Amino acid sequence: MRALRLAWLTVVRQPARSCLGILGVAAVGALLFDMLLLSRGLILSFRDLLDRAGFDVRVVASDTLPFNGPRLEDATALARLIASLPEVEAVQQVRVADAETASGDFRRRIEFVGADPQARPMWTIVAGQDIAGRGEAALVINRHLAETLRLSPGSSMSLTGRCGEAQGAPPLAFTVAGIAEFPFDTATADTVAGALSAAGRLCGRTTEDTADLLVVRSRPDAGADAAAAAIRRARRDVHVVTSDDLVQQFNRTQFSYFRQISVVLATVTLFFGFLLIAVLLTVSVNQHLGEIATLRAIGLTRRRVVSGIVWESAMLVGAGGILALPLGTALSVWLDRILRSMPGVPTDLHFFVFEPRALVIHALLLAMAAIAAAAYPVRIVAALPIAATLRREAVS
Amino acid sequence: MVFQPTMTAAFLISVALLTQASPTAVEPAGILITRQLAESRGLTVGSVVKLATDPAGAHARLFRVDGIYEPTPDPMHFAQPQLDARMHLPDLLALEAGMPDERDRRGVTSINVALSDRDAERFALDVAARVPGLVGRATSAPDDRTNTFIVVERFHLAIAIVTVVGSAVFLLALMVMLVDERRSTVGILRLIGFTRRRILLQVFIEGAVIALAGAAAGILFALASQRLFNGFFQWRYDTTLVFLRITPSVVWRSLAMAVPFGIAASLVASWTFLRQQLLALIRR
Numbered sequence A: 001m002r003a004l005r006l007a008w009l010t011v012v013r014q015p016a017r018s019c020l021g022i023l024g025v026a027a028v029g030a031l032l033f034d035m036l037l038l039s040r041g042l043i044l045s046f047r048d049l050l051d052r053a054g055f056d057v058r059v060v061a062s063d064t065l066p067f068n069g070p071r072l073e074d075a076t077a078l079a080r081l082i083a084s085l086p087e088v089e090a091v092q093q094v095r096v097a098d099a100e101t102a103s104g105d106f107r108r109r110i111e112f113v114g115a116d117p118q119a120r121p122m123w124t125i126v127a128g129q130d131i132a133g134r135g136e137a138a139l140v141i142n143r144h145l146a147e148t149l150r151l152s153p154g155s156s157m158s159l160t161g162r163c164g165e166a167q168g169a170p171p172l173a174f175t176v177a178g179i180a181e182f183p184f185d186t187a188t189a190d191t192v193a194g195a196l197s198a199a200g201r202l203c204g205r206t207t208e209d210t211a212d213l214l215v216v217r218s219r220p221d222a223g224a225d226a227a228a229a230a231i232r233r234a235r236r237d238v239h240v241v242t243s244d245d246l247v248q249q250f251n252r253t254q255f256s257y258f259r260q261i262s263v264v265l266a267t268v269t270l271f272f273g274f275l276l277i278a279v280l281l282t283v284s285v286n287q288h289l290g291e292i293a294t295l296r297a298i299g300l301t302r303r304r305v306v307s308g309i310v311w312e313s314a315m316l317v318g319a320g321g322i323l324a325l326p327l328g329t330a331l332s333v334w335l336d337r338i339l340r341s342m343p344g345v346p347t348d349l350h351f352f353v354f355e356p357r358a359l360v361i362h363a364l365l366l367a368m369a370a371i372a373a374a375a376y377p378v379r380i381v382a383a384l385p386i387a388a389t390l391r392r393e394a395v396s
Numbered sequence B: 001m002v003f004q005p006t007m008t009a010a011f012l013i014s015v016a017l018l019t020q021a022s023p024t025a026v027e028p029a030g031i032l033i034t035r036q037l038a039e040s041r042g043l044t045v046g047s048v049v050k051l052a053t054d055p056a057g058a059h060a061r062l063f064r065v066d067g068i069y070e071p072t073p074d075p076m077h078f079a080q081p082q083l084d085a086r087m088h089l090p091d092l093l094a095l096e097a098g099m100p101d102e103r104d105r106r107g108v109t110s111i112n113v114a115l116s117d118r119d120a121e122r123f124a125l126d127v128a129a130r131v132p133g134l135v136g137r138a139t140s141a142p143d144d145r146t147n148t149f150i151v152v153e154r155f156h157l158a159i160a161i162v163t164v165v166g167s168a169v170f171l172l173a174l175m176v177m178l179v180d181e182r183r184s185t186v187g188i189l190r191l192i193g194f195t196r197r198r199i200l201l202q203v204f205i206e207g208a209v210i211a212l213a214g215a216a217a218g219i220l221f222a223l224a225s226q227r228l229f230n231g232f233f234q235w236r237y238d239t240t241l242v243f244l245r246i247t248p249s250v251v252w253r254s255l256a257m258a259v260p261f262g263i264a265a266s267l268v269a270s271w272t273f274l275r276q277q278l279l280a281l282i283r284r
Helices: A002-013 A015-052 A075-083 A143-149 A196-201 A224-234 A243-252 A256-287 A289-297 A302-340 A356-382 A386-395 B035-041 B089-096 B120-130 B146-181 B183-191 B196-237 B248-274
Strands: A057-060 A088-101 A109-115 A124-128 A138-142 A156-161 A172-181 A191-195 A213-218 A239-242 B002-004 B012-014 B017-020 B029-034 B048-052 B061-069 B084-086 B135-137
Touching: A002 A015, A002 A302, A015 A243, A015 A256, A015 A302, A015 A356, A015 B146, A057 A224, A057 A243, A075 A088, A075 A213, A075 A224, A088 A196, A088 A224, A109 A156, A109 A196, A138 A143, A143 A172, A143 A191, A172 A191, A172 A196, A191 A196, A213 A224, A224 A239, A224 A243, A239 A243, A243 A256, A256 A289, A256 A302, A256 A356, A256 B146, A256 B196, A289 A302, A289 A386, A302 A356, A302 B146, B029 B035, B035 B061, B061 B089, B120 B135, B146 B183, B146 B248, B183 B196, B183 B248, B196 B248
Parallel strands: A109 A191, A138 A172, B029 B061
Antiparallel strands: A057 A213, A057 A239, A088 A109, A088 A156, A088 A213, A124 A172, A138 A191, A156 A172, B002 B135, B012 B084, B017 B048, B029 B084, B048 B061
């Protein structure tokens, strides 16, 4: 405890120096904390978006990402087969079609998500009602489209399919049943969701039985992996991915740049923090060699003086580290806002996401930096020749 | 000049199914494949492969690898391996024949046009007026995709600002300690007649020299490490993209920030002592 008090007295004796040291550590610590949030932020946020849809397995025709590859043929039969598996709780067919508003001079491009109205929806209703039980003409629309076209539950709208050669299919009349939030919507996306059959009718195809993907909810007692394995056994010609697989796939490709950049910046930041504390402590110790020699001469053990240096380092880093947390949180909000302005990023996807793990790693890394920074000044103090130092002090 | 019809197709395709096949009597059409595709599937020039747009391999056709090329790196997709093949347009259309999906219908995504008079903007307007539904765009026109890089640049600038603030605090702390160490020296200089202004000028020069030396060392370190940084990311993503480039503009901006900060830190730290009474400086 005496070593702790000695360290405290040293810190408060030079408030300007100590405050600047703490502020420096806080700035560095805030950046380090943010890099830790960034390192897994996209993964956690993406996982959250996937989970929000309420389905943990996806079935597609090829190993490309959903909506980029060919469609599943005989989708209804496939969905029935999958639904009959004991590991599966629910199956939902999804078909996405390009459409545009059929009225007005300026035609807005709209993404039409077709799904089974009776199944649990993949969107969250924020106003009005869902499409279930309201027939093929019912739609839910996203908030952006509702605000832009000034639509509300009960409004009517006409849509035409953008179907390449088949362009010319008559417009379909829909009624807005509700306003919904779609997990992967971007800030400027115009998304609507309606019946699966309506997605086909937009391009005049009433008999086509295809789907872009099937989303599957596994039974809680079986789990996603068991459900995926069962589907693979039942149909070897389809590609089955769990939410975990998708997260891993994105982690390896799309998100890896931010993970790598966060590792590089965290390493540089940590080194910078170590350097800051090491220099401050070393200069401080060199300035007070006479005092330290005197303390040793009047009976303070080497261990106690060395402990004082370590405690001083811990105090500076500890105070700076604690200050870094609110500072880093505020900074992460700013940086997150910058990155989320990238085109095509879903509104609810975040780059900086807090998790307790980041806090623990932050504390561990700063503790390591504090110990490493104290090493050199501790060595100076441990090897200090008492008599020679006192003599030099007296002569000078 | 890029000319974009609304019908969909692709000249450059990602391979849906690729298997090495044994040569047959029918002479297969030639294709070019990317180095990454060649390496990932162990293909060489002369290999005969089967390509299909259908994942089950329906309507597959044989192709002969006539060459392997290094793809132009695409910053938008650098994290994904470029497993691409280039083929003649008639071969692609033949490959797509029979696809039931409207996304794979016969047609092309874009047509590249070389103009003799180089007035791309006027040509684009002319095309739009004559053929409604087609979009003509000059290759030099601003690309919306660059917005992503503007955002990434803004992000890196924000990180740089935070780092500079941290460095400034560090520098100030260091200068406060160094000046404190010189308290008695400054006191003696004042005693023998040096004016505050003269001492401050000395401090200014010293701060400028230290700041310049520090900035130069930082720039040299950045120049030395940029190869390491680029090398790591080029290896990691198997691309020839340059991720970090120290340009003269970057050097000047670093100097413009670091040197004034260094000088200011020296002056601020010194002034706190210089304004004290002489006796306080020599601790009497």
